[in-house]
Amino acid sequence: MQQVAATLGIIGDPVAHSLSPAMHNAALRAFGLPHSYERWPTPRAQLQQRVEQLRQPGMRGANVTLPHKVAVLEYLDAVDPAAAALGAVNTLVHSATGTLTGYNTDAPALRDSLAACGWHGGHAVVLGAGGAARAAMVALRQLQAAQISVVNRTIERAQVLVEQPNEAAVSADDHTLPTLISTASLVINATALGWHASDPAPLAGHLLHANLIVYDMVYRPTPLLEQARRCGAQAIDGLDMLVRQAALAFALWFPGYAALHVMRSAAEQALGRNP
Numbered sequence: 001m002q003q004v005a006a007t008l009g010i011i012g013d014p015v016a017h018s019l020s021p022a023m024h025n026a027a028l029r030a031f032g033l034p035h036s037y038e039r040w041p042t043p044r045a046q047l048q049q050r051v052e053q054l055r056q057p058g059m060r061g062a063n064v065t066l067p068h069k070v071a072v073l074e075y076l077d078a079v080d081p082a083a084a085a086l087g088a089v090n091t092l093v094h095s096a097t098g099t100l101t102g103y104n105t106d107a108p109a110l111r112d113s114l115a116a117c118g119w120h121g122g123h124a125v126v127l128g129a130g131g132a133a134r135a136a137m138v139a140l141r142q143l144q145a146a147q148i149s150v151v152n153r154t155i156e157r158a159q160v161l162v163e164q165p166n167e168a169a170v171s172a173d174d175h176t177l178p179t180l181i182s183t184a185s186l187v188i189n190a191t192a193l194g195w196h197a198s199d200p201a202p203l204a205g206h207l208l209h210a211n212l213i214v215y216d217m218v219y220r221p222t223p224l225l226e227q228a229r230r231c232g233a234q235a236i237d238g239l240d241m242l243v244r245q246a247a248l249a250f251a252l253w254f255p256g257y258a259a260l261h262v263m264r265s266a267a268e269q270a271l272g273r274n275p
Helices: 020-030 044-053 071-075 081-086 106-116 131-142 155-161 177-182 223-230 239-253 260-270
Strands: 008-012 037-041 061-064 091-094 100-103 123-127 147-152 167-171 186-189 213-216 234-236
Touching (some): 008 044, 020 037, 071 100, 081 100, 081 131, 091 239, 106 131, 106 239, 123 131, 131 147, 131 155, 147 155, 147 177, 239 260
Parallel strands (some): 123 147, 123 186, 213 234
Antiparallel strands (some): 061 091, 091 100
16 A cells, blocks of 8 residues: 555545545645645555554544445544444544544534525425435434435335434335425435436426525536526535535644635635636
8 A cells, every 4th residue: 555645635435536635735735734635545455554544643634435434433443423423434533642533524514504505494305315315314403404305216225314203214206206395495415416427317307496405415517406407496516515524624633723715715726616
């Protein structure tokens, strides 16, 4: 395995597409911090070795992305209670004593992003039942959603996420789905559909309506967001959530530093959205 030269990085497989280095290195430069952040491509067989490298003196930690957010748990000394409840971590912090603690900044990032875009309750529909959907459920509970419907092709996976009386699991082909969407004020795409240009939309366009906020965790143009715009709905991609989770991770490594704005600018430039 290639030895790391930076004190921070992102662990995953693959990570070539990641915007994290652009965001974190911009923040490090802006605050004059003597650190650097790299991409650390890591196959599953090398995950433990990669994590052990973070125990070296001077290391600050790492972000963890797919497919290691769950597997990395067994190599840590401690896990933040909120991350333990989610069963996944996306941020590792190396303490002065050499211990590694895992955190998850996905749920609070989504919560803050939804609040910033003007959603403060009502009926939310979550598409998908994986780790991203689990984070969405936590965020929606914190925002006191009146009702949450989890829609998934395999209803048994959706049922695992349901914990409260105002929550329900719904099959993607259920005949009640049109009625559910018609009463919703928010739809969140927590599936992977949309990462590739050839992907279909995770929801039929005719089900959307102008009173919806359609929030896609994918931070690129997607068929779902295009359908939302066509019907007059508010369409939001996942870039704001990505930036917010990065800023929260940065604050765990460097308490007191607010990096949100500099990270947002760096991410937009990396995506060509900000000339």
